[in-house]
Amino acid sequence: MSLLKTTESKILACIQNDLWARFVTLPNQERIWTLTVTNKMARKTSEQVAKTPLVMVHGFGGGVGLWIRNLDALSQSRPVYAFDLLGFGRSSRPHFPSDPTEAEEQFVNSIEQWRESVGLENMILLGHSLGGYLATSYAIQYPARVSHLILVDPWGFPERPQPQTDETSGKEVVKRPGPPRWVKVVASVLSHFNPLAVIRAAGPWGPGLINRFRLDFKRRYEDLFDDDTVTQYIYHCNAQSPSGEVGFRAMSEGLGWAKRPMLHRVHMLPPKMPLSILYGAQSWVSSSSGEELAQIRNKAHTKVELINDAAHHVYADQPHLFNEAVEKICNTVD
Structure with a gap:
């Protein structure tokens, strides 16, 4: 944790605006x-x-x-809050249940308790990937607190497709855009373990593994850091005792699918709650879920946008386009 703190401090030193970094204590401590x-x-x-x-x-x-590429730009006109999800980063690492509903509820309850502790009446809530899934679940349960919901390449929305038999060949085929090869490999090898177990099992070779397999992260931030700062940060975020990833494993089937697909529940969002979805045009997460979501709920209050030349990490692949898109959305609120 001390190494994570040191590495994170180097990253946060890039912030030009006023920064207040602290632990927010929940009622359960x-x-x-x-x-x-x-x-x-x-x-x-x-x-x-x-x-x-x-x-x-x-x-x-x-x-x-x-x-780090977004905080200064997005805080020009309004306060911006960012927090480490329960069980990740520098936040507490409690036990998570193996039941998918209970695990999701633990994440969502912590977000609501965090909101109460910070004292926010309402917010524009933005979630990326797993964060998008949890933000949607939160907005369903606490709609009065969400002025606008922004999902960025959200995970866990479509139902896992069932294998279909090709009548001509008799072979089973599943027609869908697949995740990158490294995601498939990790999913198959670690199907019986926590998703990040390989990092911990690698011991002192863990940082090297991150550098080797996630060079894309290093490239995304190379104009800010000419060393391994970002990949070291990712390593230290995930080399600790598993907690949030246990909750994620309980909620997921493989790495790409949710046991409780969010598309089954989006009709529970208030029809007039504004919802914007941003996808990377080159992401392994298909934007078809966003289009389907718009069909399910009120189209007048649901917008889907693709960010060109961006993959799953839209906010880092095209930070200027991402920041402009988010700023424009926020300005529709106030």
Whole structure:
């Protein structure tokens, strides 16, 4: 944890606006590591204080440091909050149940307790990947707290397709865009383990594994860091005792599918709750779920947008386009 703190501090040193980083203690004494970023030039004006805050929820295996390309830009006109999900990053690492409904509920309850502890009445809620799944679940349960829901390449929405028999060949085929090869390999090897077990099992070779297999992350931030800072950050986020990943494993089938697909529940969102979905045009997460979601609920309040030349990590692949898109969405709120 001390190495994670040191590496994260180097990343957060890039933030130009006012930064308040602290642990938010929940009623059960679990702690959520939280950043609040505000525009230092406008922090004393009533205009920014009155703006609905943007709350950002990271994806599986991530943490607040991965938003480093976005925090300054998005905090120009409103406060921005980012926190490490329970069981990830620097937040507390409690036991998670093996039941998918109970695991999801534990994540969502922690988000609501965090909101209460911070004192936010409502928020623009943005979630990436697993964070998008949990943000949607939260918005279904606490709709009065969400002014606008923003999903970024969300995980866990479509139902896992059943194998279909090709009548001409008699072979089973599943027609869908597949995840990258490394995702398939990890999913098959670790189907009986926690998803990040290989990192811990590698011991001192763990950081090298991250560097080798996730060079894409290093490239995404290479203009900010000319060393292994970001891949070291990812390693230290995930080399600790498994907690949030246990909850994720309980909720997932393989790495690509949810046991409780969110498309089965999106009709429970208030029809007039504004919902925006951003996909990377080159992502392994298909945007077809977004189109289906728009069909299920009120199209007038559901927007789907593709960000060109971006893969799953849209916010880091095309940070300027991502920040512009999110800022535009936020400005529709206030």
